Amino acid sequence: MDDTWLKQNTFHYKDFQDIENLVAVKAEKGLTISLCLPTLNEEKTIGKEIVILRSELMTRFPLIDEIVVVDSGSTDRTGEVARAFGAEFYRADDILPELGPRRGKGENLWKALYITRGDIIVYLDADIKNIHHRFAYGLIGPLVLKDGIRYAKAFYDRPIATGKNVVRPTGGGRVTELVIRPLFSIYFPELTQILQPLSGEYAAYRDILEQVPFPIGYGIETSLILDICQRWGMDVICQVDLEKRIHRNQDTRALGKMAFVVMQTFFRRLNRLGALSLGPPMHNQMIQYRLVGDAYLPELFNCDGLERPPMIDVPAYRNKFERRRPTAENGAEIVPGVDKDDLGD
């Protein structure tokens, strides 16, 4: 198997820890950088994320220009805490309200494109207990320093053995190892070089993010990889080792739902590519059984797999950013299959 990509496009956050240099190159290139934290009831962790990122990458070094929290309707004090430490706080529903409310992390990331100003957008989950500024500068580093890199993706726990002959698992979670990796191996073996395709932390240039659709929920990580690879090729992507990330441990049921959404996202794209013609229509319902008393009761989880269109297709966005829809000449094309009612034309 050809693993040139893995060798050339895999970095370690320490490659980018000279933050002063990052700031200098950023200024030279005239770039702005936005940090977006999607939230749903994260009052326990949002405070330290903002405090640390602000201290290290805004106050001490002007690497990040704004911190924006996009919230899915938290019922705890996430908003108060975020504002107390100087982050901009938005309810997702209040952004582009004419497009209707949708619920999910992907929705928040998509709407962040409308309210942030940066040329580069860094997305970090808001539930990182051991938050450290390396999570942000590690992802910003390659985008600023390495020409050609447009999308930087996190991976964790040093899966690449450093010592001789040390064999270690690659640190992917269960959904990665049991769902995504087998699917990639079958259809797109080169993508298996992306060690943790589902990690929630990544950064990218606005001009690619605005051109791809965003599934509103858990499908976003999968779709970004597939769509970016298809449009621009794997060479615009890199992965960065951010070392340790403390995760909460999800139960199998929750992972099952996540796996459902990931597969749904994946098969839709295959279908679109014509690589796979799925005979019967795909169902939008995950069915899990629970034993109650002595009866097995089905529990249904609905996921219609709704996707937001590329942001560039939203007129309000084009007006605000004075951007033009890419034309066929510059090689871009609109991904079909997106809910056109969502454009708000």
Add this chain to the structure above:
Amino acid sequence: MDAIIARLPEFVQAIEAIREIVLANVVLLGQIPSPTFQEQHRTVAFLERLTQAQVDECTTDGYRNPVGIVRGTDSSRPPIFVVAHLDTPFGKEVDHDYTVGENDIIGPGVLDNSVGVGVLASLPLIFRHLDLRFAADIVLAGVIQSMGRGNLRGVRHLLKTWPTPIGGAVALEGFELGRLDHYSDGMLRAEIECRIRSEHTPGHGHDPRFRPNPILVLNEAINKILEIRLPQRPRSQVIVGRISGGLKHGVIPYSAQLGIEIQSTSHQMVKSISDQIQDLVTGLRYEHEVDTDLKIISNVKAARLPFHHPLVKAAGRIISALGIQPSLSHSESELSVFLSRHIPAVALGLTFGENLHQLDARMEIAPLSRGIAQVLGVLLALDGGICHG
């Protein structure tokens, strides 16, 4: 002094404006477990913070205390020390997960002493932000092996091996703002252990039902300790603070332990009481045919700055000027090591809070800017020669 007092409000405001720097350091350093004797990770991170803040000289001393030196303008001046202990009573198995809320930070060890360590690591940037320059070198030392069995080893070693005279010192304590410690009582902490001898263990011919009982022997020890005559002056006492031993109700125990602390304003008195206790423990060994021993876990020399010492007076004025009632008191921590070496020093509290030594210790964020302004004020006073008239 008046000039310093006049600048305090400006300090408070400027610190407020960059408070996230301090809070970030409290979390980044406080979330690294650092039980006494296993402070390596926090030590490395602390030094890294100092290096990133471009402190002139960052190093560890021969005992691995991390130290940063902010160079002063007059190299003939003796340096001024600021210290905070890096160790905590919590093991690595404890989840050091801090929560930053709108008004507070909650987590194990946050008051004792993550906030002290966080402030210490932030001082270089605060100096720079406020454009504060000192004539003397400012030595920022995180000290290891302070608490409990650490017995202040880190700070003792640091001072013993420091090559030059030291001009003065401030010890940072998280809890609580207003505290102005200027003396240390003499203190000696010891553990008395009583074990039965091997000939009394099963299989040595003796009837195990009639072997000596270590708990009863320690009971005897307690009675004898209570008989020791303690003077009202110098004020002295012995606290019997811990007891443990035994297996189950119907079995004569094999061993038992007693934890005591001798406290006195006079070092000689501590010594004399501990000698008496040592003698009575030895006596019990012969009377009861058991093994006994007394192990000294830690001790501190009594030492003080008089309350009218210019440093104490200046610190009191500064604290009052910040709208806080100073509370003169003592501590038997890093402060005592400076004082016993005749280095003028005070220990200062940084903020308010609660649940000092619980897992959910809570520090308030708002008072911190005054706590830090106070430290700056005292450092400026020391630098201005307050201790030399």
